[in-house]
Amino acid sequence: MFGLGDFIGDVFDSYYKDGDPYKNYNLDKQGEGMFWAAAINDHRENDPEASACDRLPFWVPDGETPKEPLAVTPRVLAEYAYDELPLPKTEVTMAPAGETKVNLPTWVWLDKVKFKKVSVTATLPDTSLSATTTAEPISLKINPGTKDATTYPASGECPIVDGRIGEPWAKGKSKQTPPCGVKYLRSSGDGSYRLSATVTWKITWTSTTEGGDRLPDAEFGGDQNVTVEEIQSINR
Structure with missing residues (x-):
C-alpha cells in the first residue's frame, strides 16, 4: 500500500x-x-x-x-538581538521612598549602574553574517497617577544628563527643586497613588557587512505605589 x-x-x-x-x-x-x-x-x-x-x-x-x-x-539579526537585550526592570528610586508628604518635592532618579548602554550580538553560525544591537536610555517619563501633582520638569519627561537620568537626593538639597521628580498636592487618603515610570531606549545596530541603522525607540514602563500624607502641624 x-x-x-x-x-x-x-x-x-x-x-x-x-x-x-x-x-x-x-x-x-x-x-x-x-x-x-x-x-x-x-x-x-x-x-x-x-x-x-x-x-x-x-x-x-x-x-x-x-x-x-x-x-x-544583518538587519534581521539585529532585530533578533533586540529581543535578547538584557534591559533592567523599570523601577525608579525616590526620596522620600514609598511615603511622602503633600507639597514636598519627591526626587526621582534611575540607578546609573543598572540603566546604562547595553549591547547584544547575534551571529548566524558558519557564516560571516552578524549584527550588534545596542540600547541606550535617553529619557524617563513620569506619570504621578493623579492630576493633583506637579512634575519636574513640567513635561514629566526627564532627559539623560551626564550619563544619568535624574539626580540622587542628598543632604543639603531639601530646599532645591529636583531636576526630575514630582510634588503631590493632595493626600492619597487611605490608599496610594500609582506612579508610572517609562524609560525610552534609543536602539541602534551595526554590522561587519553593513553600515547599520536605527531601530524604533523602545519604551518600557513600570508602576510603583506612592503614599502621600498630609503634613501634621501642632499649634501651641
Missing part, C-alpha cells in the same frame, strides 16, 4: 537526492556552503508573518547572500 509518507519521501528524494535540483544532498560540497531552512523566532511566533517563509530548504554557497526576500540579513 502506497501512503502519503511514501509520496513525500519520493518528492524529497527527487528534490535533494536524484539531481532535481540537488544531487545526493550536496554531500560532495561540504565546506562549500550549507542548506538554509525556514525558522521562527520564538519571541515573535505569534506575528502574522512568522510563517510567511514556506520555501523548502535551499543551498547557499559560502560567502553569498541568498536572493530569497525573507532570508536572514
Whole structure:
C-alpha cells in the first residue's frame, strides 16, 4: 500500500537526492556552503508573518547572500538581538521612598549602574553574517497617577544628563527643586497613588557587512505605589 509518507519521501528524494535540483544532498560540497531552512523566532511566533517563509530548504554557497526576500540579513539579526537585550526592570528610586508628604518635592532618579548602554550580538553560525544591537536610555517619563501633582520638569519627561537620568537626593538639597521628580498636592487618603515610570531606549545596530541603522525607540514602563500624607502641624 502506497501512503502519503511514501509520496513525500519520493518528492524529497527527487528534490535533494536524484539531481532535481540537488544531487545526493550536496554531500560532495561540504565546506562549500550549507542548506538554509525556514525558522521562527520564538519571541515573535505569534506575528502574522512568522510563517510567511514556506520555501523548502535551499543551498547557499559560502560567502553569498541568498536572493530569497525573507532570508536572514544583518538587519534581521539585529532585530533578533533586540529581543535578547538584557534591559533592567523599570523601577525608579525616590526620596522620600514609598511615603511622602503633600507639597514636598519627591526626587526621582534611575540607578546609573543598572540603566546604562547595553549591547547584544547575534551571529548566524558558519557564516560571516552578524549584527550588534545596542540600547541606550535617553529619557524617563513620569506619570504621578493623579492630576493633583506637579512634575519636574513640567513635561514629566526627564532627559539623560551626564550619563544619568535624574539626580540622587542628598543632604543639603531639601530646599532645591529636583531636576526630575514630582510634588503631590493632595493626600492619597487611605490608599496610594500609582506612579508610572517609562524609560525610552534609543536602539541602534551595526554590522561587519553593513553600515547599520536605527531601530524604533523602545519604551518600557513600570508602576510603583506612592503614599502621600498630609503634613501634621501642632499649634501651641
